[in-house]
Amino acid sequence: MSSRYPEPINPTRTSIGWIGIGVMGHAMAGRLIAAGYTLSIYARTPSKVAALLSLGATLAASPADLAASSDVVFTMIGHPSDVQQIILNTLLPSLTPNTVVIDHTSSHPDLAKRIYNSALEKHCYSVDAPVSGGDVGARDGKLAIFAGGDYDVVRWLTPLFDELGQANYVGGAGKGQSCKIANQIVVGGNLVGLSEGLVFAEKAGLDKERFVEAARGGAAGSMAMELFGKRMIERDFRPGGFAEYMVKDLGMGVDVADEGExxxxxxxxxxxxxxxxxxVANGDGKFGTQGVITVIERINGMGG
Incomplete structure (x- = not known):
């Protein structure tokens, strides 16, 4: 890092900008405010940030205004097209030298590399840092953070990451996104397997809660079971992450290969x-990913 940052990040010295106040972003921004940081937030729907404003955050008039006044800018938005529009086209032209952009969006590795190179041209830094752990992990500060970029920059950001979870440095620009895609491949498989196990248990006349309790201590036990088993049984499909985003994430692994690989x-x-x-086809794309059990149920004539 440059001499502009002679001391570690500190709530009284470091200006934070945040864009993206969905289920995850709202909880993550709230944790930074609770840790004493003052956040400038941009939201297309200002009413979504009312609770954070009441805690001391300020509302930025535009992404450009937010970028110009921040030392570190976090983004947690929707799709790679949003990342390109917000970060490449809007934020980067407005950054002052040595600003760091942290993109928590699950996006494409190649886009993360483009952002990294464009940031360097502005004498700035970028870290692609998608997360895993859902709404519970965001609320409790226990997210797994997959950080790609310059190691020294990631290390400098440790005080901020520590408020959100555990940062894992996985390599250069784009590697954070590649790690998240691999993570989603595992999560998707776990959720499908858990769904099929619960449907089979019901068809076999088992009590589903007893099945989960019996299985959680064995080889079938997983974080997916801990986070989503009860929700599936109780038909709680409130999103920690949207099902439509899982389609996006898995698509980047299944459909796209990096050039030359x-x-x-x-x-x-x-x-x-x-x-x-x-x-998504059933109209449930805004359900949480645990709602995949409804697809397995429909296949088995259980109504979904």
Missing amino acids: AVVVLPGAALSKQLFAGM
Whole structure:
């Protein structure tokens, strides 16, 4: 880092900007405010940030205004097209030298590399840092953070990441996004397997709660079961992450290969993507990913 940052990040010295106040972003921004940081927030729908403003955040008039006044800018938005529009086209032209952009959006590795190179041209830094852990992890500060970019920059950001969860440095620009895609391949498979296990248990006449309690201590136990087993049983499909985003994430693994790299054959991920896409086709794309059980139920004539 440059001499502009002679001391560690400190709530009284570091200006934070935040864009993206969905389920995850709202909880994550709230944790930084609770830690003493003052956040400038931009939201297309200002009413969504009322609770954060009451805690001391300020509302920026535009992404450009936010960028110009921040030392560190966080983004947690929707799709790669949003990332390109907000970061590449709007934020980067307005950054002052040595500003750091942290993109928590699950996006494409190649886009993360483009942002990294464009930031360097502005004498700034970028870190692609998608997360895993859902709304519970965001609320409790226990997210897994997959950080790609310059190691020294990621290390400098540690005080901020520590408020959100555990940062894992996984390599250069774009590697954070590649790590998240690999993570989603595993998560998608776990959720499909859990859904099928619960549907089978019900068809076999088992009490589903007893099944989960019995299985959680064995090889079938997983974080997916801990986070989503009870929600599936109770038909709680409130989103920590939207099902339509899982389709996006799995698609980046199944459908896209980086230029110059071999295409990876992922039959399980392809099936998972198809099942989550079935949720979207059924009008349930805004359900949480645990709602994939409804697709398995429909296949088995259980109504969904």
